[in-house]
Amino acid sequence: xxxxxxxxxxxxxxxxxxxxxxxxxxxxxxxxxxxxxxxxxxxxxxxxxxxxxxxxxxxxxxxxxxxxxxxxxxxxxxxxxxxxxxxxxxxxxxxxxxxxxxxxxxxxxxxxxxxxxxxxxxxxxxxxxxxxxxxxxxxxxxxxxxxxxxxxxxxxxxxxxxxxxxxxxxxxxxxxxxxxxxxxxxxxxxxxxxxxxxxxxxxxxxxxxxxxxxxxxxxxxxxxxxxxxxxxxx
Amino acid sequence: xxxxxxxxxxxxxxxxxxxxxxxxxxxxxxxxxxxxxxxxxxxxxxxxxxxxxxxxxxxxxxxxxxxxxxxxxxxxxxxxxxxxxxxxxxxxxxxxxxxxxxxxxxxxxxxxxxxxxxxxxxxxxxxxxxxxxxxxxxxxxxxxxxxxxxxxxxxxxxxxxxxxxxxxxxxxxxxxxxxxxxxxxxxxxxxxxxxxxxxxxxxxxxxxxxxxxxxxxxxxxxxxxxxxxxxxxxxxxxxxxxxxxxxxxxxxxxxxxxxxxxxxxxxxxxxxxxxxxxxxxxxxxxxxxxxxxxxxxxxxxxxxxxxxxxxxxxxxxxxxxxxxxxxxxxxxxxxxxxxxxxxxxxxxxxxxxxxxxxxxxxxxxxxxxxxxxxxxxxxxxxxxxxxxxxxxxxxxxxxxxxxxxxxxxxxxxxxxxxxxxxxxxxxxxxxxxxxxxxxxxxxxxxxxxxxxxxxxxxxxxxxxxxxxxxxxxxxxxxxxxxxxxxxxxxxxxxxxxxxxxxxxxxxxxxxxxxxxxxxxxxxxxxxxxxxxxxxxxxxxxxxxxxxxxxxxxxxxxxxxxxxxxxxxxxxxxxxxxxxxxxxxxxxxxxxxxxxxxxxxxxxxxxxxxxxxxxx
Numbered sequence: 001x002x003x004x005x006x007x008x009x010x011x012x013x014x015x016x017x018x019x020x021x022x023x024x025x026x027x028x029x030x031x032x033x034x035x036x037x038x039x040x041x042x043x044x045x046x047x048x049x050x051x052x053x054x055x056x057x058x059x060x061x062x063x064x065x066x067x068x069x070x071x072x073x074x075x076x077x078x079x080x081x082x083x084x085x086x087x088x089x090x091x092x093x094x095x096x097x098x099x100x101x102x103x104x105x106x107x108x109x110x111x112x113x114x115x116x117x118x119x120x121x122x123x124x125x126x127x128x129x130x131x132x133x134x135x136x137x138x139x140x141x142x143x144x145x146x147x148x149x150x151x152x153x154x155x156x157x158x159x160x161x162x163x164x165x166x167x168x169x170x171x172x173x174x175x176x177x178x179x180x181x182x183x184x185x186x187x188x189x190x191x192x193x194x195x196x197x198x199x200x201x202x203x204x205x206x207x208x209x210x211x212x213x214x215x216x217x218x219x220x221x222x223x224x225x226x227x228x229x230x231x232x233x234x
Numbered sequence: 235x236x237x238x239x240x241x242x243x244x245x246x247x248x249x250x251x252x253x254x255x256x257x258x259x260x261x262x263x264x265x266x267x268x269x270x271x272x273x274x275x276x277x278x279x280x281x282x283x284x285x286x287x288x289x290x291x292x293x294x295x296x297x298x299x300x301x302x303x304x305x306x307x308x309x310x311x312x313x314x315x316x317x318x319x320x321x322x323x324x325x326x327x328x329x330x331x332x333x334x335x336x337x338x339x340x341x342x343x344x345x346x347x348x349x350x351x352x353x354x355x356x357x358x359x360x361x362x363x364x365x366x367x368x369x370x371x372x373x374x375x376x377x378x379x380x381x382x383x384x385x386x387x388x389x390x391x392x393x394x395x396x397x398x399x400x401x402x403x404x405x406x407x408x409x410x411x412x413x414x415x416x417x418x419x420x421x422x423x424x425x426x427x428x429x430x431x432x433x434x435x436x437x438x439x440x441x442x443x444x445x446x447x448x449x450x451x452x453x454x455x456x457x458x459x460x461x462x463x464x465x466x467x468x469x470x471x472x473x474x475x476x477x478x479x480x481x482x483x484x485x486x487x488x489x490x491x492x493x494x495x496x497x498x499x500x501x502x503x504x505x506x507x508x509x510x511x512x513x514x515x516x517x518x519x520x521x522x523x524x525x526x527x528x529x530x531x532x533x534x535x536x537x538x539x540x541x542x543x544x545x546x547x548x549x550x551x552x553x554x555x556x557x558x559x560x561x562x563x564x565x566x567x568x569x570x571x572x573x574x575x576x577x578x579x580x581x582x583x584x585x586x587x588x589x590x591x592x593x594x595x596x597x598x599x600x601x602x603x604x605x606x607x608x609x610x611x612x613x614x615x616x617x618x619x620x621x622x623x624x625x626x627x628x629x630x631x632x633x634x635x636x637x638x639x640x641x642x643x644x645x646x647x648x649x650x651x652x653x654x655x656x657x658x659x660x661x662x663x664x665x666x667x668x669x670x671x672x673x674x675x676x677x678x679x680x681x682x683x684x685x686x687x688x689x690x691x692x693x694x695x696x697x698x699x700x701x702x703x704x705x706x707x708x709x710x711x712x713x714x715x716x717x718x719x720x721x722x723x724x725x726x727x728x729x730x731x732x733x734x735x736x737x738x739x740x741x742x743x744x745x746x747x748x749x750x751x752x753x754x755x756x757x758x759x760x761x762x763x764x765x766x767x768x769x770x771x772x773x774x775x776x777x778x779x780x781x782x783x784x785x786x787x788x789x790x791x792x793x794x795x796x797x798x799x800x801x802x803x804x805x806x807x808x809x810x811x812x813x814x815x816x817x818x819x820x821x822x823x824x825x826x827x828x829x830x831x832x833x834x835x836x837x838x839x840x841x842x843x844x845x846x847x848x849x
Contacts, residue, residue, distance in 0.1 A: 028258030031246050036253060036488040043260075043486060043540030054572075073247040101540070103260040103486075201247075217244045 029105025296481030401469030473844030519845025608658025
């Protein structure tokens with residue numbers, strides 16, 4: 001039987017054209033998990049008949065790469081998706097063909113050539129709209145006091161050492177913090193990427209613990225993905 | 235209702251797989267409420283992952299939404315975590331497309347696919363903010379309707395439903411909605427509407443029938459109590475199956491569901507007549523789709539959904555009269571498009587090797603056979619015409635192609651079963667293992683695994699075994715032990731179902747109206763999601779049966795006479811009582827009955843129903 005085991009993808013094409021797509025994920029699409037997003041895009045490309053480049057092997061699959069995962073429940077208009085095609089397509093044509101097949105809440109904003117490497121991603125910025133039983137102004141004040149603490153320790157579980165405390169304060173950069181009617185609108189920059197990643201829900205959870213009561217609602221939007229030097233990742 | 239949406243959004247972040255509760259999938263149909271006259275909430279009484287895989291829902295969803303002024307939406311049973319959030323935050327059960335509460339809909343329809351989903355129906359009605367008993371829902375709407383295979387004996391659920399739809403739903407659903415649309419402007423009472431509905435062929439309104447009982451507990455009579463109710467309600471059949479409605483689009487979920495692929499129905503009904511199989515009788519007659527139609531539907535659904543897998547659906551796909559041509563054509567298309575073609579319920583022995591190779595090329599995962607019984611004698615009793623020779627021949631072919639896993643499905647507790655038959659299961663499994671070692675080393679795979687699955691036989695209505703007693707849990711325990719005692723190879727793995735599940739299934743399957751009380755009581759005690767091992771609480775069910783004075787043995791473990799009036803005797807699934815009795819007698823004599831393709835055996839289905847082999 002050994003000689004029967006031949007990779008299916010015999011007509012493999014070596015030449016591939018790489019594209020970086022920037023897309024938005026919002027509304028109902030906010031609740032699509034990272035894994036599900038991968039599947040959703042594969043189906044979108046299939047429907048749009050995009051000539052994707054397939055990997056070699058016994059189980060060939062289309063090459064799709066999300067350089068920076070987005071936590072479930074967060075809106076964004078700066079999400080990245082890298083793909084490779086076997087044919088060259090115009091940026092606008094690619095964008096429009098994909099968008100014609102997208103489900104509600106997902107939309108390609110632009111398509112282009114990848115310029116930077118994934119490893120250059122170092123930070124991301126977020127806007128959080130937080131509503132508590134306090135007024136917007138009071139929530140803003142509470143958040144500032146929360147950030148003014150000497151340390152903001154959270155419990156982190158690791159496989160080897162069990163639970164230990166980590167101070168996240170040095171990693172949170174506050175950009176702005178203003179009340180807007182009954183909400184506090186807070187913009188922060190947090191480390192992102194392969195080396196060290198801090199999710200907004202870790203911050204909001206720590207804030208909730210600090211408050212000592214449940215937060216009513218949080219809407220978070222990712223607004224920027226940045227390199228180490230603070231440039232926009234492209 | 236903006237408020238519901240906002241509430242849900244915050245809760246979803248604390249919920250497992252939240253995409254199941256917010257809708258917005260590709261292919262979901264959103265209409266303008268103000269331009270819609272009839273709203274239908276199609277409820278699948280199990281979680282999203284299961285319900286979204288159900289083909290019937292896809293068909294009826296597309297069918298109803300194809301009418302511009304009708305809007306059909308999907309509703310599923312929430313998992314326990316989200317359900318707790320809903321209750322705590324006063325979120326009523328809502329439909330996924332509009333996020334509107336379903337209590338405001340015109341129709342709420344449940345599909346009853348298995349008995350163990352019954353308590354979920356009560357839970358969903360309650361979550362919707364509605365009384366679970368039909369008699370307590372006094373307003374015209376929502377009209378709570380039920381369909382699906384369990385409706386062939388809906389009696390245990392009769393008190394909770396306004397009406398049931400018998401048989402195939404493609405025509406009768408629209409007839410019912412049209413009647414409602416016509417009557418709605420005159421503001422009829424619920425009774426006025428139900429009386430008119432009862433005139434429609436295939437519609438059964440349980441409150442219009444009085445059931446009387448004998449002293450021994452059996453049914454003595456089932457009598458209509460309004461002139462509109464027919465003494466017998468006949469199931470609906472689509473005679474021209476090739477031209478029956480089939481959706482050209484599916485809702486494509488974000489989260490992975492059980493059957494996450496394009497499904498194309500290739501035939502309906504079954505020619506085989508296995509005596510234990512309810513589907514084999516209630517879906518008769520055997521009708522098939524033209525292969526051009528199948529090919530067209532496959533292509534259009536693959537294009538619309540973007541799925542990379544397509545599966546052909548039927549009770550026995552290889553019984554299609556043009557199966558080879560069909561598979562050749564379909565695999566030409568799927569190969570080109572890098573789509574995986576999968577064929578459940580396929581009898582490989584009837585097919586050419588070339589076709590098997592083309593289809594099996596992708597993954598050599600395993601082969602599955604359902605001999606159902608361990609000896610030829612017992613297979614004759616149940617009229618399962620698969621021979622040991624066929625199994626061995628196919629396994630030999632498969633092993634020499636590198637297959638390593640074989641699954642064998644059996645049932646324990648079949649009529650006429652002896653310890654010898656159970657020993658036969660072990661022997662058959664051993665023969666398959668031995669066969670593997672007979673194949674030269676360089677041809678066969680690295681190792682072999684034979685999985686034996688032994689489930690418990692549950693007698694079902696409208697089968698020749700509807701008269702049979704179900705084995706008691708003690709008998710089954712003995713049989714399972716006997717099976718294990720006879721297995722000696724480590725290459726054979728045995729698994730069986732949770733015994734108490736089969737007990738409950740057996741009681742509910744052939745129960746009568748008096749069981750409604752016990753179902754209500756079990757649900758009140760907290761029984762929901764009974765088909766999930768982790769949630770199944772047999773202790774609570776037993777308490778409920780005790781409190782309601784229900785003798786479970788009366789329903790499950792008693793032999794019923796050929797003359798007995800069954801709780802479902804007023805429902806006509808076109809299979810004659812005479813035929814079932816005759817088949818039962820033949821079973822006890824271990825005599826087989828030919829399949830429909832070999833010649834008609836006179837089951838009672840009329841020629842007009844469009845059966846390929848009828849008449």
